[in-house]
Amino acid sequence: MSDTLTKLNKMSRYGGWAMKVALAVMIVAATAAPIALAATYAFPDILNDIDPPVVIGELRATLAALTAAAVIGAAISYYIVRMFENIRRHNTPFREEVVEDLRLVAKLLIVFTFAVPIVGWIAAWLADVSAESIFEFNLLTLFAAFLVYLLSLIFSYGTELQKEADETL
Amino acid sequence: MAIVLRLDRVMADRKMSLNELADRVGISNVNLSNIKTGKISAIRFSTLNAICSTLKCQPGDIFEYVDEGQNG
Secondary structure, eight states: OOHHHHHHHHHHHHHHHHHHHHHHHHHHHHHHHHHHHHHHHHOHHHHHTOSSOOOHHHHHHHHHHHHHHHHHHHHHHHHHHHHHHHHHHHTOSOSHHHHHHHHHHHHHHHHHHHHHHHHHHHHHHHTTOOOTTTOOOOHHHHHHHHHHHHHHHHHHHHHHHHHHHHTBO | OOEEEOHHHHHHHHTOOHHHHHHHHTOOHHHHHHHHTTOOOBOOHHHHHHHHHHHTOOHHHHEEEOOHHHHO
16 A cells, blocks of 8 residues: 555544544534523523523524534534545545545535524524624635535546556556 | 457466466456456556566467457
8 A cells, every 4th residue: 555545544544533523522512502492491581690691582593503503514524424434444535435425515514504594593583683793604614615516526536547547457 | 348358368378377477467456356357448568568478478369359249
């Protein structure tokens, strides 16, 4: 195995561990946020005693948006973990499975860009508070989606070259 | 694919096994199974040179053109 592939395998292992930690954090957040949101409905009087005072409507909207962000973030983390495991298993990054995982991450980043502020706006509307200053579309995640999709195209071409190399005696 | 690799015939004539040829030429185990399963679609000149040198044959001895129209 070449030095580059050895380094790639090592980095994929470390990257996989880091993303598994991120996945665990996202799962915890995706579990805790809706529980906290439910608690604001179950125990609204507790929030009234907090100093400085908390605007319950804004808190509920924020927790709703955080839930959406954590769920989508967990899905993104899962596919990145899977991508690293595929790279390590097959000793090459140029596989259809890796390309597919990159495309899924790009799609999820687009979903993240629009879903999180929309969920926040809906939750704020239901709570009868203004959300314009809290939630807005993050164009950075949209740009990240574009970059990841571009990366998937590069890897797709690499997969074709890998196939040609594998079939060459 | 109309070009067929007839390496097995030349190897049988020279009484050489695929593993022995692979060791002498430097073909990987992956390519070994690819030869057997017909998944080879290209060959490097350096590999062809090593095969012909090892088997003491000509390139034309290990390739055969099969007209697919006549087979149909």
